[in-house]
Amino acid sequence: MTQAAIIDGKAFAARLRETIAAEVAGLKAEHGLTPGLAVVLVGEDPASQVYVRSKGEQTLEAGMHSETHRLPAETSQAELLALVERLNSDPAVHGVLVQFPVPDHISQAAVVAAISPDKDVDGLTVANAGRLASGLPALTPCTPTGCMMLLRDQLGDLSGKRAVVVGRSNLMGKPMAQLLLAADCTVTIAHSRTKDLPAVVREADIVVAAVGRPQMVKADWVKPGAVVIDVGINRIPKDDGKTRLVGDVAFDEVKDVASAITPVPGGVGPMTIACLLANTVLAAKRLNGIGE
């Protein structure tokens, strides 16, 4: 029985943050440019508070300008859109991120539409989704971008690989599929209506699971030697009444079939904020006409 290589996203993300910090230092020294990220949080969702705090801390650690706007849950949509407008035109801010979910009385689509595509470091605007789909330079969503980095590090050239992405959200599944297609993979997108999902997944050299169903992808779904990227973050109860994090892949059994696999936690998760920082630097350079 083979044992898969465990893809260490935590270590990869730490190296990426070091590279970004060095690039930021260079931009400051050569161009007097400090990339800046503004994060907006509406309400008191506990998980969002943790994410937003980490984003702020890691932005500062990279030597970048960080601002966090914490608004009360009763903030109106008009007030939120006015803040986004202000950040769109603030020259110290190169990335604007509104932490989702927003309270129910605010339209997520309206918020995304208000963000300047040039500062859309989450890659969620229609303009950036369209650019990605058209093969034009885009800001691409952070988690799929991080998955691509891990895949390239593991496999090198992805050309010709059969890739199956399970999940078709705008944040994860669809951009993941576009990025794999742009890397010359043959891509299938599976979802809740897919017939015989195990058979579809078994065709893949690369499996990306972005579903939100704990440990759904089993060992007998996976072709021996496939590379498995587990995006899922699910909290499940333990015997002692506490909880633990698991992915969308049954890690303990799939690791005996795959050639490489990301663990949860410590796989894809840490890549997301690192790629957010990378996107902010990219946006800062593009907004200031500095070559990539």
Ligand code: NDP
């Ligand atoms: P969504 O809920 O938006 O999308 C889930 C997708 O999975 C949908 O396309 C849905 O299909 C599909 N799906 C649901 N059930 C099944 C099933 N039984 N069989 C096949 N497909 C199914 O989730 P996200 O894309 O936002 O996130 C997916 C997971 O990734 C979550 O666990 C989330 O927490 C995690 N995540 C992790 C991040 C990180 O930083 N590591 C970042 C973003 C997400 P349909 O469209 O037909 O309903």
